[in-house]
Amino acid sequence: MAKAFTITSDPFYINASITESAPDTFTEVQVSAPLDSLNREGLLVHAAYFSGQEPERIPNAISQVKMQVTSTSQTGIVGANNANLLASQQKTITGGAVEFGGLTIVDMVGGNDPYQTSDILGIVATDDLFFGIEGVGGQSFAKQGQVRLVCSRIKLSADAYAALVTNELSS
Numbered sequence: 001m002a003k004a005f006t007i008t009s010d011p012f013y014i015n016a017s018i019t020e021s022a023p024d025t026f027t028e029v030q031v032s033a034p035l036d037s038l039n040r041e042g043l044l045v046h047a048a049y050f051s052g053q054e055p056e057r058i059p060n061a062i063s064q065v066k067m068q069v070t071s072t073s074q075t076g077i078v079g080a081n082n083a084n085l086l087a088s089q090q091k092t093i094t095g096g097a098v099e100f101g102g103l104t105i106v107d108m109v110g111g112n113d114p115y116q117t118s119d120i121l122g123i124v125a126t127d128d129l130f131f132g133i134e135g136v137g138g139q140s141f142a143k144q145g146q147v148r149l150v151c152s153r154i155k156l157s158a159d160a161y162a163a164l165v166t167n168e169l170s171s
Helices: 158-170
Strands: 005-007 012-019 027-032 041-052 062-070 085-094 104-108 122-124 128-136 144-156
Touching (some): 005 041, 012 027, 041 062, 041 085
Antiparallel strands (some): 012 144, 041 144, 062 085, 085 104
């Protein structure tokens, strides 16, 4: 069976930071990852590590900060059924009348465990990744987040490269 890609570099980091444009407003930044399209170069994402602000403690509300990394630009936070989602994190605090539940963190696709070079969150064939954030539940100020992606450069087969580029450009 033919291989869809060959790894051509050691793992390296791509870092990004983001601040919401306004409280409780989806905001996205484009993260450049220049690739050599003439040689069908792609980016293999091994792991995603998120950090950032916690949601506020708001009485009688579910307060959240959601972050995601996708291979295409999005108009809002997406779910696990979106083929372009590479990783996401959701931080939640549930508020009662005077008491608050503890911080709950849900990592979708990625996690905080040490990565293995055999781990594959996704493959990107175009030059950009997209990092998004959104506060939910009445946040009083814009939230900030950071992500560190562990990636390797790869050379894709012609069929795999065409399929990935078509998918990313049509999404």
